[in-house]
Amino acid sequence: MNTIQQQIRTTLTELYNDSKNDRYNMVKGLAKSVFRPMQPMDFKDAYLSVSKEQGEGLKRLIKENNIKNIVEFGTSFGISTLFLAQGAMETGGSIITTELIASKAIKAIENFKKAGASELIEVRTGNAMHTLKNHNRPIDLLLLDGWKDLYLSLFQMLEPNFHSDTIIYVDNADMADTRKFLKTIGENKKYQLKSKFGGKVVLITTLK
Template sequence: MTPTNTLEDPRVSASLDRMFRHAEQDEETSRRARAALPQGSAPLGPQEQADVNAEVYMPISAQGGRLLYNLIRAVRPATVVEFGTSFGISTLHLAAAVRDNGTGRVISTELSAAKAAAARRTFAETGLDDVITVLEGDARDTLAALTDPADFVLLDGWKDLCLPVLRLLEPRLAPGTLVVADDVDLEDLAPYLDYVRDSRNGYQSVTFPVEDGMEISCRL
């Protein structure tokens, strides 16, 4: 019997290939978006950043996606919580693992209405929409209504919000829960990293060297 790997489903692999190709233009797309802003404008808030970057993919790496898939397959979480859907590259990796586990669901959050709509279309096209729920809006609001335990957490939204989102979810994190944050090299993630790397805050944390780095923290 051939083992099941939904990442190799033609619908899923084609969608991932398409989005990774588009993401190769992120630097140019982001440059145009910044250039369109009025000179001397005030720093942007989360919603304004989301609107300005509505065409920027900001994906995890292909290796990072496979790492997430493997972690989900091994941990077999009932509820996966993702902060930062974007166009859905990381979400597809999470959902493919959930599908292959035969149990679980993915709850993802996205501040950009345009990205949330595009991601939902992709999830429907790949046949994974039945295991994915996209909560549109500020994750600090949408995840506040979460009542079930968060059995696995991926933090890949705005880096300065990763720590507030983690603190919001902490009452729902059982001992042994894995929390993964992407892009450890980004300065805005520093307060989050300082927090999870301090064992007094209840985590054992390790940096996994994939692309820009992923911080994998175990709730103690």
């Protein structure tokens, strides 16, 4: 294992340890939904990360499919991004990730520097419908892990950048807004959907 891979692993361990003490911020964000619909800023201090099992699965997915051009919607504090970076290091790939909340993006950038992975990752701060609007490169892997009601709009905006081997990784597939998105995509005979991790994740690929 090279030095950067080890730095990434160490940083991920520290971030997961921090996230174990984060239940308060998550509960605080959820409590606000009692009075109104949830909003991104409700979770500005909360870790919204993929599981370690999912992270390892993302690494394998990248390596097994020789994925190079990766786009992530929903950086949060950068845990999932660091797993993507581990895979991208094996394939010579790179990552564009976008985060709505500036304070989270700043913290994620610090984490990427600490992990020695900054050169692999471009962070775009702001609404993904704006930060990715003029994206003009092929997308090998699109990770959807941001605000769920934007999944469909973002998918449709980026669809011209998909190719026959593009994989769309949909996290939180069991949530109501995500299920609506998947129902719409599933009605398009061009795509096939495969459930993973007990239904928490769905992979969308193009039928060949």
